[in-house]
Amino acid sequence: MNRKRLGLFGVIASAALAITATVVPAAHAASEILIWADETRGPHLATLFAANPNVIPGSTIKVVSFSSYAALGDALDKYTGSAGPDIFIGGNDWVTKLAKSGKLAPVTLTASQKSNFAATNFFDLTYKKKIYGVPVDINNVAMVYNTKLVTSAPKTYGDMVDFYKANKVSKGLKAGLCFTGGGMAWGGLSGLSALGADPYFMRAKGVPDVYKGFNGTTFGNNVKKYLLDANGKSNGFFPATDTGCADNFKAGLVPYATLGNWEWKKYQDLGFTMNFMPVPGVVAGTYGHMFGSVNGAFLTTNAEKHGVAVAAKSLLTGYFASAAGQIAYEAIELRPPANLDAQASASVSDAQKNMANAATLAGIPQIGAFLGSNAGGANYWDSSGGYWTAVLVQGKDPVVEGKKLAAMWKKNVAVGKADL
Numbered sequence: 001m002n003r004k005r006l007g008l009f010g011v012i013a014s015a016a017l018a019i020t021a022t023v024v025p026a027a028h029a030a031s032e033i034l035i036w037a038d039e040t041r042g043p044h045l046a047t048l049f050a051a052n053p054n055v056i057p058g059s060t061i062k063v064v065s066f067s068s069y070a071a072l073g074d075a076l077d078k079y080t081g082s083a084g085p086d087i088f089i090g091g092n093d094w095v096t097k098l099a100k101s102g103k104l105a106p107v108t109l110t111a112s113q114k115s116n117f118a119a120t121n122f123f124d125l126t127y128k129k130k131i132y133g134v135p136v137d138i139n140n141v142a143m144v145y146n147t148k149l150v151t152s153a154p155k156t157y158g159d160m161v162d163f164y165k166a167n168k169v170s171k172g173l174k175a176g177l178c179f180t181g182g183g184m185a186w187g188g189l190s191g192l193s194a195l196g197a198d199p200y201f202m203r204a205k206g207v208p209d210v211y212k213g214f215n216g217t218t219f220g221n222n223v224k225k226y227l228l229d230a231n232g233k234s235n236g237f238f239p240a241t242d243t244g245c246a247d248n249f250k251a252g253l254v255p256y257a258t259l260g261n262w263e264w265k266k267y268q269d270l271g272f273t274m275n276f277m278p279v280p281g282v283v284a285g286t287y288g289h290m291f292g293s294v295n296g297a298f299l300t301t302n303a304e305k306h307g308v309a310v311a312a313k314s315l316l317t318g319y320f321a322s323a324a325g326q327i328a329y330e331a332i333e334l335r336p337p338a339n340l341d342a343q344a345s346a347s348v349s350d351a352q353k354n355m356a357n358a359a360t361l362a363g364i365p366q367i368g369a370f371l372g373s374n375a376g377g378a379n380y381w382d383s384s385g386g387y388w389t390a391v392l393v394q395g396k397d398p399v400v401e402g403k404k405l406a407a408m409w410k411k412n413v414a415v416g417k418a419d420l
Helices: 043-049 068-077 094-099 119-124 157-167 183-187 190-195 216-227 245-250 264-270 309-320 323-333 350-362 378-394 397-419
Strands: 018-020 030-038 060-065 087-091 133-139 141-145 177-179 256-260 294-297
Touching: 030 043, 030 068, 030 309, 043 060, 043 323, 068 087, 068 094, 087 094, 087 309, 094 378, 119 133, 119 294, 133 309, 133 323, 133 350, 141 350, 157 216, 177 183, 177 245, 183 378, 190 378, 216 378, 216 397, 245 256, 245 264, 256 264, 256 294, 264 350, 294 309, 309 323, 378 397
Parallel strands: 018 060, 030 060, 030 087, 177 256
Antiparallel strands: 087 294, 133 294, 141 256
């Protein structure tokens, strides 16, 4: 059933919220804006719109939750015709392929609306110079230190290693720095970058730099200095996997850990503040980069097909992109809002603000065209974790492997630029 096109003010004064956990609905109700989201955002959005059912007068809002982020991505890839959503909430890494396939519709924002966000936020949501969504919240990790073990913030990577070595036996430490969320590739970027390995560099205003590659020798020597013992084996400071990190950190057996901005509240009962900061680099005042990209609310071409394009655009630009909308949503979702006015609001927790500040200091956009390229022999997602396995588990030379990694990522960026 096609839905009638409605303006911002429709003939219906109030609307009931429809929520379902099924995958693809067989039909669409008139005036209904259909939103797809994953297993965590879906229920949170349902709660949000149940409390605010009339954000777009004349339109109902229906939220479909998928079993996982991967399941949402698979459904977005596979739907055909008009079977998909009008809006979906997700990361920026799907923009390129969905724009290419014709499933995304561009969004027009005024200069005033854009000024409410960091310029780099829109790089994440852009393909071929067109914006396809609005920034909703920041997607990043940041490091927190256990103040029951450590009395002050470390200034350098070496400070953390020194503390670990001095207290490993007496405090029974299982590791020095580990990652609780996001995996060793996405969440673990700062572990590579703090020691000198970056998948790409950025100029001001979020423009990718001419990438000459990081110095594989310098990176490898840093790994050798800080992470290996005199026999060339792992000294235990940095595990090659994230297995056990969360439990060990909660138990006070790891002094430094990076947490995802979606999970920090689970650690509040540890008895210290969520003192988020980027992972410090080997030189004081430098930091390891993290993916500080944004999650967006994206408009699909189905909104036009279903006759709700005007209402769906209003929901994106008038609510999802607004300070009020993001404050209301992030009170449930708990991530740092992307809207700058929302970030500064007293309604946003200190933990969310600290996490946002860490992203400001050391975040880089997540550029799928670079990270997903296999031009150099393997993509970032596979090769980043592969480096730690090769060096920390298999005992391969960190400099030799570092040079391989640098050459690989340089080639991936060179080829991936064609898709920007």
